[in-house]
Amino acid sequence: MGKDIVRKCGGVPLAVKTLGSQLYSKTDEREWKLVRDSEIWELKQEDAGHILPALRLSYTRLPPHLRQCLAYCSHLQKDGTEYSSNALIRYWMAHGILDQSHVHGNMELEDIGELYFKDLWARSFFQNVTDYGIFKYLRVVELDRCSLQVLPSSIGSLKHLRYLNLSINEEITKVPNAICRLQSLQTLYLDGCENLEELPRDISELISLRTLDLTTKQTNFPENGVGCLKSLRFLGIFECSNLNSLPRETSYLASLRNLVLCSCEQLNLGNVNYQGTPLRLHKLDIFNLPRMVALPEWLQGAANTLQLLAIHECENLEALPEWLASFTSLRKLVLDSCPKLSSLPEGMRSLTSLRELVIDDCLELERRCQRDIGEDWPKISHVPHVSFQY
Structure with missing residues (x-):
């Protein structure tokens, strides 16, 4: 036949x-x-x-949905004009001829259009198609500070993308879930996106993600989300005014090296299901967390690894825990603008690796730590560099 x-x-x-x-x-x-x-x-x-x-x-x-899309192409100029597949897909979208009923899952229209185009191409209805290889080979995309309102779901086709910067796009409200198909992605910056309503629901599928900075209007992190990012090394949470808790899972905590928490007025650091999980955290920077009255218990898991602890503008922090004395790798401690912090733990002399202590704008604590005359000076006299201005 x-x-x-x-x-x-x-x-x-x-x-x-x-x-x-x-x-x-x-x-x-x-x-x-x-x-x-x-x-x-x-x-x-x-x-x-x-x-x-x-x-x-x-x-x-042809199936009816493809026949209609192909028929539309008869309107295109035949004078040698080049058309991009993205432009053609948007033409189809504008005319309402992309059929969502025959596809599975919650696919975006752009994704459906791409499937149609590839199907028609495979059937040889398009000739002289040039594959420039941008969805194939692009590694880095910088889109910070560009008044971005919508990120197209076609971003999910950049299979080799490793670095995506969407920082400080104040008008963006949603990041398409298609971004979660980027399984080579290592770095994702979403900080400064103050109107971002929520993170993509399948963000845990970013199995290679090592660095994540974010700003979101969410009140909490859903289960099986950020907390399940087992490759995460750096996490920055900035200006999340509604956020009241960290992810409850400890998968991400076990892999983190650096954690930055900044200007989250409702954030309670104690809502983590801590069960003595050993951590490998090296640096913890805390800025302007008014609800923090004490360091969270889960931080004890980093007693053998934490090298830098910096606490800034935490107006309700009342004391440092006695268990801080077990942090044998701590090399630098910064206490800045914490007015209720008036003394240091008794076991500070056990911090034999501590090389630098900075105390700034903590009036009573500064008085107690003055060289030779302060009540807390004996606790820190072994530290080579003690300063009172950050």
Whole structure:
């Protein structure tokens, strides 16, 4: 039957290729018979509208959703003008001819259009298609501070993307879930996106993500989200005015090296399901967390690894815990603008690795830590560098 069909194509390679692309995956004998025995082969050229029977036959066999998209292309200029696939997909969208009913899942219109284009291309309805390889090879995308309002879901096709910066786009409200298909992504910056309503629901699928900075209007992190990012090394949470808790899962805590928490007025650091999980945290920077009255218990898991602890503008922090004395790797401690902090733990002399202590704008604590005369000076006299201005 295949040889019969080839003979009917009259030696035209395009006709053979077009029908072949539709039949190569068909294993039902009836499909092949319908093509071979179609009445379209018998039409005269003028009756067929000067269209090769093979091409007309392949068109009539198209699914309705593809046939409509292909028919639209008859409106395009045929004077050598080049069209991008993205432009064509947007034309289809504008005319409302992208059918969402036959696809599975919550696919964006751009994704559906891309499927249609690739399907028509595979069936040889598009010729001279140049694949420039940008969705294939791009590694870095910088879109910070560019008044971005919508990020197209086609971003999910950049399979090799490793670095994506969307910082300080104050008008963006949503990041498409398609971004979660970027399994090579290592760095994602969403900080300063003050109107971002929520993070993509499948963000845990970013299995290579190592650095994440974010700003969101969410009140909490859903389960199986950020807390399940097992490759995460750096996490920055900035100006999340509604956020009241960190992710409850400890998967991300076990992998983190650096954690920055900044200007989250409602954030309670104690809402983590801590069960003595050993951490590998090296640096913890805390800025302007008014609800923090004490360091969270889960931080004890980093007693053997934490090297820098910096606490800034925490107006209600009343004391440092006695268990801080067990942080044998701590090299630098910064206490800045914490007015209620009036003394240091008794065990400070156990911090034998501590090389630098900075105390700034903590009036009572500064008084107590003055060299030789302050009540807390004996606790810190072993520290090589003690200063009172940050």
